[in-house]
Amino acid sequence: MRKYLPQYLAISPFFLLFGVFGLFPMVFLGYLAFHMWDGIGEMKFVGLDQFKFLVTDDIFWLSLVNTLEIWVMSTVPTLFLGLVIAYVLHSSIKFTTFYRIAYFVPSVTSLVAVAIVFGSIFSSHFGLLNAVLEWIGGGAVPWLTSEWGIKVSISALIVWQWTGYNAIIYLAGLQAISGEVLDAATVDGASRWQVLWRIVIPMMKPVILFTVIASTIGGLQTFTEAQILVGEEGGPGQSGLTMVLYLYQQAFKHNDFGYGATIGVGLFLVVLVFSIINWRLVQQGERP
């Protein structure tokens, strides 16, 4: 064993820090969920009470539905548009570096900054979008003051920020497909759409799965968009209240650490379910 001491030393910082700041907190989250605690005073063991409350808590279920709705409304257009842009970029030869940077830049820009800018574009009273709508003769739309408007605005922000990122990843996947296969198909008389649906997309399956998994992990944790655009309570009808926002609000605004932890366990189970679904998808994808 002494022989391997340097190797174990070299990998130990990761595992030690993971133990302290990753694993222990997860275990402690489960422990906290059984206690009433305001974060300062004594913890009080309450058994399953908070879980019983959680399953009957309409706001918790609302936050779950909100999160999933926003996730679908943002992920579907993001991945579809990303694929289209990648496909077009792939056959373009001019200015490719410029295009790549221009499409990628939203994904490295601070989400807080982006959300503030989108807040000014979608603002119901002073927003640019409504100014344009009024100018062309349509009426103003209550983007950030109506239940569906909030979800559309948050989703639009996510689509804007992540479409280019996914396009770049799809582009790398496309470039890995040999040109000969595509040429052969074209020679055999396949149309461009047939090539895309029958050859390109099946060959891109692993890459598409990667983007689906990344979007799931990101989508289930949506927080900043909602907190900046509609605030801690989630806006009118609480339709911007995502699960992480609800957790944050309970623990850090209402000082209910115990119930916040219970929401955390609920969120963990949701993440787990989606991870299992994703994992099954990956396994199917790997089968020849």
Add this chain to the structure above:
Amino acid sequence: MKRHVVLVLGVLVSLFPFYWMVVMATNATENILKFPPALTPGGELLVNVGKVFEEIDFFGSMLNTVLAAAGATVLVLVFDSLAAFTFAKFRFPGRNALFVLLLGTMMIPPQLSAIPQFVVMAQLGWVGSLKALIVPAVINAFGIFWMRQYISGAVHDELLEASRLDGCGFFRQYWHVGLPVVRPALAFLGIFTFISVWNDYLWPLVVLVDPDEVTLQVALGQLNRTHDTDYGMLMAGTVLAVIPLLIVFLIGARNFIADLAKGAVRG
């Protein structure tokens, strides 16, 4: 032709919010709120910036952000490249199991543990301190995984063997043989870490409890809460917070984008 229309349209949508941010930052708020609003950059930037400096401790927050992002980047580069080098080039009992465990840590969403992590920080006395942002950043399984892939291909076993015969111990092999070869990968991982810590919001919002000692993103959030329709001032702050990071990104953009895409396709 049709393709170019699609691409150019996409670029316009992609870049418009940046243009609009600059328009608002350089105009007086009245001119943005009137109908029709100002649509081109104006000359009010300095006035708006001045108002930002009155409202928030901009340079203090900037310093905190730079310290946190730079500190985390240095730690990640040292510890994660060392771990990646070890996993890529050495055999030792438990290697595979430990690597699977490492990949498993990616399944835990970081947002989820904000509450218990806060409690841990409270126990350590790190609440309100930048250490709370810097130290946990080392837990970057993606970074180690990505570096390991790179090192496997880039560092040649013959070279390591030769240095071993010359009497180099493990750490000297890492320093003299490994590091010089993986410099491009370090650049990627460095930029990646710097950007994520710079942009992080929920965790600093939670753990930096003193409203006067925060990062730029948290300060921007405060500004948005208190002056949400003073667009001129708000956007001046946003521009100032976004520009340094865009510069860091643009310096390495070409390689950075290629590396990230490669990692995703391979993974």
